[in-house]
Amino acid sequence: MNKMSRYRLILIVGVLLSGLAIPLTATPGVAAQTEVERVAIVSPASRTNQGWDQQAIDTLEAIGDERGIEVEVVEEAGYDPVTPILRDLAADDVDLIICHASGYQSECPEFANAEGIPVVVTENPGAVLEGLVADIETQAQEVAYLAGVMAAAETETGTVAIVVSGEPPTWNYMTAGFAQGVHDTNPEVEIIYSVIGEAAYDDAPNARRVTETVITAGADIVFGMGNGSSFGIIQAIRDHNADADDPDNVRFIDVIGDKSDSEAGEFLMTSVLFDYTDVYTQFIDDLEAGTFGTIYTMSLENEGVRLLEPPIDIAPETVELVEEAEAGIRDGSITVPAISDAGELESFLDDLSEGDA
Amino acid sequence: MTVIETLLATALLAAIPLMLAATGEAIGQRSGLLNLGVEGVMLAGAFVGFVVVEAGAGMAFGLVLGALTGAAFGAGFGLAATRLSANQIVLGLGIAVAGEGATGYFFRERFGSSQPLLEAGMSRPFAAYADIPMIGPALLEQRWFVYVALFLVAVVGAWMRFGRPALMLRAAGESPFATEAAGVNVTRVRLLAAVAGQSLVGLGGAALALVEVGFFTPGMTVGIGFIAIAIAMAGRQRPLRIALLAIVFGLLRGSGTAIQLTDFNVQTEFLEMLPYAGVLVLVVLMGRQVRLPRALGTPYERESRNA
Numbered sequence: 128m129n130k131m132s133r134y135r136l137i138l139i140v141g142v143l144l145s146g147l148a149i150p151l152t153a154t155p156g157v158a159a160q161t162e163v164e165r166v167a168i169v170s171p172a173s174r175t176n177q178g179w180d181q182q183a184i185d186t187l188e189a190i191g192d193e194r195g196i197e198v199e200v201v202e203e204a205g206y207d208p209v210t211p212i213l214r215d216l217a218a219d220d221v222d223l224i225i226c227h228a229s230g231y232q233s234e235c236p237e238f239a240n241a242e243g244i245p246v247v248v249t250e251n252p253g254a255v256l257e258g259l260v261a262d263i264e265t266q267a268q269e270v271a272y273l274a275g276v277m278a279a280a281e282t283e284t285g286t287v288a289i290v291v292s293g294e295p296p297t298w299n300y301m302t303a304g305f306a307q308g309v310h311d312t313n314p315e316v317e318i319i320y321s322v323i324g325e326a327a328y329d330d331a332p333n334a335r336r337v338t339e340t341v342i343t344a345g346a347d348i349v350f351g352m353g354n355g356s357s358f359g360i361i362q363a364i365r366d367h368n369a370d371a372d373d374p375d376n377v378r379f380i381d382v383i384g385d386k387s388d389s390e391a392g393e394f395l396m397t398s399v400l401f402d403y404t405d406v407y408t409q410f411i412d413d414l415e416a417g418t419f420g421t422i423y424t425m426s427l428e429n430e431g432v433r434l435l436e437p438p439i440d441i442a443p444e445t446v447e448l449v450e451e452a453e454a455g456i457r458d459g460s461i462t463v464p465a466i467s468d469a470g471e472l473e474s475f476l477d478d479l480s481e482g483d484a
Numbered sequence: 485m486t487v488i489e490t491l492l493a494t495a496l497l498a499a500i501p502l503m504l505a506a507t508g509e510a511i512g513q514r515s516g517l518l519n520l521g522v523e524g525v526m527l528a529g530a531f532v533g534f535v536v537v538e539a540g541a542g543m544a545f546g547l548v549l550g551a552l553t554g555a556a557f558g559a560g561f562g563l564a565a566t567r568l569s570a571n572q573i574v575l576g577l578g579i580a581v582a583g584e585g586a587t588g589y590f591f592r593e594r595f596g597s598s599q600p601l602l603e604a605g606m607s608r609p610f611a612a613y614a615d616i617p618m619i620g621p622a623l624l625e626q627r628w629f630v631y632v633a634l635f636l637v638a639v640v641g642a643w644m645r646f647g648r649p650a651l652m653l654r655a656a657g658e659s660p661f662a663t664e665a666a667g668v669n670v671t672r673v674r675l676l677a678a679v680a681g682q683s684l685v686g687l688g689g690a691a692l693a694l695v696e697v698g699f700f701t702p703g704m705t706v707g708i709g710f711i712a713i714a715i716a717m718a719g720r721q722r723p724l725r726i727a728l729l730a731i732v733f734g735l736l737r738g739s740g741t742a743i744q745l746t747d748f749n750v751q752t753e754f755l756e757m758l759p760y761a762g763v764l765v766l767v768v769l770m771g772r773q774v775r776l777p778r779a780l781g782t783p784y785e786r787e788s789r790n791a
Contacts, residue, residue, distance in 0.1 A: 173702055175597045322752045332706070341741075
């Protein structure tokens with residue numbers, strides 16, 4: 128055997144050993160220390176929607192810039208099977224994939240188990256697996272409760288509306304919290320609950336029509352959970368206010384992002400803000416420390432979710448009420464229901480309107 | 485305005501983009517061209533119209549540019565389908581995907597992560613007479629473009645029904661070889677039908693962004709283009725039937741919201757299905773004699789008759 132062929136043999140053996148080594152180090156359920164160099168995020172809609180998708184992608188990119196981690200973004204992945212996308216990312220040697228939709232909550236853990244690549248899922252605590260699957264719980268109902276307190280105290284017509292672009296757990300938690308907050312503050316306030324569509328996250332035209340209808344039905348405060356379709360809600364309120372005598376006739380409560388610098392700023396009462404900074408930082412730290420695979424809850428307590436400082440004038444008495452409610456939640460004297468299931472939510476809203484809750 | 489009045493008014497407004505797009509598609513179908521790319525053309529018309537209006541141009545100019553964008557797509561589609569005998573199905577699906585992708589890309593290039601909204605600047609010429617209960621606001625409190633669109637659809641309906649152009653259009657879609665033998669240039673008829681039809685589709689897209697919604701957002705048509713194709717077929721390529729189906733679709737869609745405002749507990753999935761199921765029922769009732777042009781979707785080549 129000449130020198131060249133011996134090197135070739137060594138190279139081949141080395142490659143084979145490396146190939147064997149990869150699955151050994153990434154065996155499902157075994158946490159291993161990893162230096163995180165590349166993180167991917169898969170998001171169902173556009174990163175320009177100033178909501179769910181943009182908030183997460185912008186946060187991850189900011190963390191990536193700060194820590195020198197390459198961030199690969201796959202946006203507008205929709206709700207069809209994303210396994211081919213996950214495989215492409217795996218081929219790009221990503222160290223972690225954030226599956227940023229409750230719609231991916233079963234597909235991503237299956238992929239992680241099959242391929243040995245760590246993933247983060249949303250609203251699926253049962254899928255958590257040491258070293259492979261971590262979960263984010265967005266328990267925003269407590270902050271939504273505070274928004275409900277504010278709405279009930281501020282409404283002049285005695286009717287507030289909740290307009291949602293679907294009924295995923297994240298929206299349901301906030302709907303229940305908001306409705307409870309309204310009810311606890313003033314049980315006389317009527318709550319209109321309207322669903323734009325089953326997964327109408329980008330259906331801005333229909334969001335606009337639905338909002339126009341709930342405004343006609345008497346709502347002067349609209350709590351909107353839409354993503355891209357939020358702009359339909361905003362435009363309906365804006366046009367209504369342009370025609371109305373009082374420019375603040377109808378006001379808007381947003382979720383996830385801060386739109387106070389946009390056209391909505393004129394009538395934006397507040398927003399249930401989501402801040403992914405701590406949770407994403409934690410996951411990367413955990414992965415590097417070999418402790419990945421936990422449930423991270425974003426809540427009022429850890430300020431993963433918080434209420435936006437009102438961009439428009441709010442009565443001091445209302446601010447006081449909100450502060451009291453926040454103190455009550457923190458000291459445990461106020462308990463906010465956590466309802467994720469759409470069927471349970473409807474029963475809950477029915478009970479509230481009948482005064483049973 | 486009461487809830488019912490709002491529902492009727494928003495249903496009519498929502499029907500306008502659908503009506504224009506379906507009428508435009510019907511012109512092409514009548515001539516034998518099946519363009520499945522309506523969704524992409526609507527988005528392109530919506531995007532171009534929005535960009536110019538956002539930059540300071542008037543609404544009318546934005547709508548005209550939206551129509552011209554549609555016409556450009558129509559010319560491309562028509563040329564590929566007639567001169568190059570391209571497969572219309574593949575071509576149309578390509579336009580649908582490319583239209584969505586391109587508008588999303590250019591929107592981000594132009595606006596980044598911001599989402600500009602337009603001022604509600606369109607006058608309502610008959611609003612002073614809108615005090616008739618129930619139907620007054622729906623019929624008389626609309627923006628001026630709604631009346632222009634209804635007039636346009638009526639004119640196209642008459643144009644497609646009477647006179648020599650209507651006959652040539654229908655003949656090109658039914659029996660292109662016989663039509664050619666009669667001295668009519670089928671390729672030219674189809675090309676003109678594609679340009680005229682898709683200009684209405686582009687106008688429909690611009691109407692969606694500028695008149696109905698007041699902004700553009702990527703993918704904002706959410707399937708309206710595909711509904712327009714179905715309505716054009718179900719309405720037997722007749723604009724007045726198409727208009728009726730579009731209004732019924734809008735009404736049924738709005739009725740989902742109305743039902744949610746009542747005490748009835750109805751599943752969201754059912755409410756979302758309602759407009760599609762309703763149109764399906766109407767199609768079954770109205771369309772027992774629905775038949776499509778015989779040569780729809782098939783390329784016309786003079787030489788192929790002898791092959």
